[in-house]
Amino acid sequence: MIGSDVILAHRLLKNSVPDREYILLTEKYLEKQQSKLMVQEDWIKIKQSIEVLEDFGEINTKYIPLTPLKNFVPEPS
Numbered sequence: 254m255i256g257s258d259v260i261l262a263h264r265l266l267k268n269s270v271p272d273r274e275y276i277l278l279t280e281k282y283l284e285k286q287q288s289k290l291m292v293q294e295d296w297i298k299i300k301q302s303i304e305v306l307e308d309f310g311e312i313n314t315k316y317i318p319l320t321p322l323k324n325f326v327p328e329p330s
Contacts, residue, residue: 260308272320275317278315279312299317300315300317301313302316
């Protein structure tokens with residue numbers, strides 16, 4: 254990854270996702286991984302977002318909030 258890809262990745266780190274803990278994926282990436290990415294977990298709620306970035310335009314993204322995973326972590330003994 255070099256050049257504009259690095260710049261895009263950096264700008265996507267400064268996104269508008271309202272959650273604090275999440276996985277952010279671009280729709281372009283997901284299209285390439287469609288046959289490989291078959292997730293069927295109850296806690297996964299994929300949400301959509303559009304990031305408008307200078308020099309890149311609109312980038313369609315999807316994100317998975319990770320906060321629900323805390324429900325699966327047992328209390329410390």
